[in-house]
Amino acid sequence: xxxxxxxxxxxxxxxxxxxxxxxxxxxxxxxxxxxxxxxxxxxxxxxxxxxxxxxxxxxxxxxxxxxxxxxxxxxxxxxxxxxxxxxxxxxxxxxxxxxxxxxxxxxxxxxxxxxxxxxxxxxxxxxxxxxxxxxxxxxxxxxxxxxxxxxxxxxxxxxxxxxxxxxxxxxxxxxxxxxxxxxxxxxxxxxxxxxxxxxxxxxxxxxxxxxxxxxxxxxxxxxxxxxxxxxxxxxxxxxxxxxxxxxxxxxxxxxxxxxx
Amino acid sequence: xxxxxxxxxxxxxxxxxxxxxxxxxxxxxxxxxxxxxxxxxxxxxxxxxxxxxxxxxxxxxxxxxxxxxxxxxxxxxxxxxxxxxxxxxxxxxxxxxxxxxxxxxxxxxxxxxxxxxxxxxxxxxxxxxxxxxxxxxxxxxxxxxxxxxxxxxxxxxxxxxxxxxxxxxxxxxxxxxxxxxxxxxxxxxxxxxxxxxxxxxxxxxxxxxxxxxxxxxxxxxxxxxxxxxxxxxxxxxxxxxxxxxxxxxxxxxxxxxxxxxxxxxxxxxxxxxxxxxxxxxxxxxxxxxxxxxxxxx
Numbered sequence: 001x002x003x004x005x006x007x008x009x010x011x012x013x014x015x016x017x018x019x020x021x022x023x024x025x026x027x028x029x030x031x032x033x034x035x036x037x038x039x040x041x042x043x044x045x046x047x048x049x050x051x052x053x054x055x056x057x058x059x060x061x062x063x064x065x066x067x068x069x070x071x072x073x074x075x076x077x078x079x080x081x082x083x084x085x086x087x088x089x090x091x092x093x094x095x096x097x098x099x100x101x102x103x104x105x106x107x108x109x110x111x112x113x114x115x116x117x118x119x120x121x122x123x124x125x126x127x128x129x130x131x132x133x134x135x136x137x138x139x140x141x142x143x144x145x146x147x148x149x150x151x152x153x154x155x156x157x158x159x160x161x162x163x164x165x166x167x168x169x170x171x172x173x174x175x176x177x178x179x180x181x182x183x184x185x186x187x188x189x190x191x192x193x194x195x196x197x198x199x200x201x202x203x204x205x206x207x208x209x210x211x212x213x214x215x216x217x218x219x220x221x222x223x224x225x226x227x228x229x230x231x232x233x234x235x236x237x238x239x240x241x242x243x244x245x246x247x248x249x250x251x252x253x254x255x256x257x258x259x260x
Numbered sequence: 261x262x263x264x265x266x267x268x269x270x271x272x273x274x275x276x277x278x279x280x281x282x283x284x285x286x287x288x289x290x291x292x293x294x295x296x297x298x299x300x301x302x303x304x305x306x307x308x309x310x311x312x313x314x315x316x317x318x319x320x321x322x323x324x325x326x327x328x329x330x331x332x333x334x335x336x337x338x339x340x341x342x343x344x345x346x347x348x349x350x351x352x353x354x355x356x357x358x359x360x361x362x363x364x365x366x367x368x369x370x371x372x373x374x375x376x377x378x379x380x381x382x383x384x385x386x387x388x389x390x391x392x393x394x395x396x397x398x399x400x401x402x403x404x405x406x407x408x409x410x411x412x413x414x415x416x417x418x419x420x421x422x423x424x425x426x427x428x429x430x431x432x433x434x435x436x437x438x439x440x441x442x443x444x445x446x447x448x449x450x451x452x453x454x455x456x457x458x459x460x461x462x463x464x465x466x467x468x469x470x471x472x473x474x475x476x477x478x479x480x481x482x483x484x485x486x487x488x489x490x491x492x493x494x495x496x497x498x499x500x501x502x503x504x505x506x507x508x509x510x511x512x513x514x515x516x517x518x519x520x521x522x523x524x525x526x527x528x529x530x531x532x533x534x535x536x537x538x539x540x541x542x543x544x545x546x547x548x549x550x551x552x553x554x555x556x557x
Contacts, residue, residue: 076449116350117345117350128391129390130367155391
């Protein structure tokens with residue numbers, strides 16, 4: 001019996017994405033990435049620099065929505081300095097991600113007259129050619145994981161290489177974490193590759209929820225890894241310190257239990 | 261003998277009267293934060309047309325698009341933050357009501373403003389390479405470095421074109437009558453860059469105070485604009501409403517929600533919202549907002 005939720009597994013997987021970053025600016029967009037980055041700061045990577053998502057660098061890793069002691073100032077203009085400086089790992093959302101690790105948050109359909117206008121490219125083009133970039137997908141589906149995105153905002157490794165050395169030298173699409181699994185882009189030809197399935201998720205389930213064929217990292221015996229379960233310390237930090245209101249359960253609801 | 265610099269105080273109507281059709285107008289602030297909304301509302305109510313709008317977009321873009329004022333839009337995003345997608349902007353894009361759009365990366369947008377502010381034709385940037393920003397704006401060129409990198413390669417970078425503005429409109433917390441101005445919130449955004457990228461800058465503020473008062477109780481690092489960057493100053497209390505203007509006021513989430521609901525609704529929904537809040541003067545608007553909140557209480 002386990003007492004953790006899928007959202008807790010996702011938080012720990014996101015924390016793992018920031019574990020080896022050292023002393024850089026972790027820039028998570030949205031709720032679960034924020035919980036995950038702060039969890040990394042409280043466990044695997046105390047040197048991580050985290051912000052309030054607006055203009056302050058926080059000395060500690062407080063609960064969502066809290067500030068605590070401030071250790072620096074990061075107004076938007078300085079964010080661009082840090083992007084160009086490179087000591088940053090951003091975890092963005094993605095309305096679409098494709099097989100080559102390109103991401104779209106701009107618009108769906110034809111750019112000239114979209115069927116659905118989204119945010120715009122935001123900082124995705126600059127992030128992906130300047131600093132480490134990961135994506136978070138709370139609802140893994142074939143509508144998100146598509147063969148080719150409608151508008152390339154976040155630049156995957158193949159596009160970066162084609163664009164030349166200036167685009168590729170700092171391109172580093174590191175992890176794609178969804179509510180089902182963890183991926184990187186080290187598949188054949190720098191394509192999306194499955195690294196681990198969250199506990200209780202089957203490979204068939206992920207294949208069915210993904211709109212393109214992907215490589216799978218397997219052990220010598222042919223096994224697919226299972227995303228690790230959060231430790232009891234992590235569960236305490238997630239539940240009691242970072243997200244006592246349980247907001248994460250709204251972003252990642254518990255999967256329906258299979259009929260027994 | 262007068263030893264003081266000249267008084268640049270103007271009214272909202274005077275600012276609008278000094279704009280003309282076809283102008284390129286940069287709008288300061290960021291998304292739904294410290295936008296010069298009183299000036300935007302006045303432009304929506306004017307006869308101005310065919311504007312090129314350069315903005316870190318929020319409801320300023322939404323309102324101008326809905327009023328049919330925008331011929332060309334230069335942006336990196338349009339968002340209301342707590343409501344991620346701006347319904348009037350979405351509607352305009354999905355019905356192709358803005359003839360020309362230039363969607364940039366945020367860093368490119370910043371670089372373009374810096375180039376204009378430094379009177380350079382372009383500045384190099386990595387941002388944009390490999391993305392559809394360069395596909396959808398095929399007029400944007402790259403530039404090769406004359407210097408090789410450590411591997412001997414000559415990096416080919418984006419030559420981000422200067423975002424030159426005819427006029428910048430920005431809103432700050434305090435100013436004196438000469439155009440020296442301070443932001444009191446957590447972030448200056450890019451209002452000083454907008455000012456220097458423009459031929460003329462009109463500044464609206466919550467309150468115009470004496471120079472001594474402006475600098476007396478505020479750290480000098482908060483003085484974002486100097487009078488050499490400012491053409492005219494207009495006092496518009498609550499003039500950034502319904503965006504935030506911290507510490508004077510937070511974003512009016514209730515009103516923003518009403519705005520977004522009307523914008524996403526039927527033509528009749530929008531007409532009713534427009535009639536109640538936007539059809540009159542700035543004083544009418546502020547009175548209608550006050551009444552809206554009394555109703556909600």
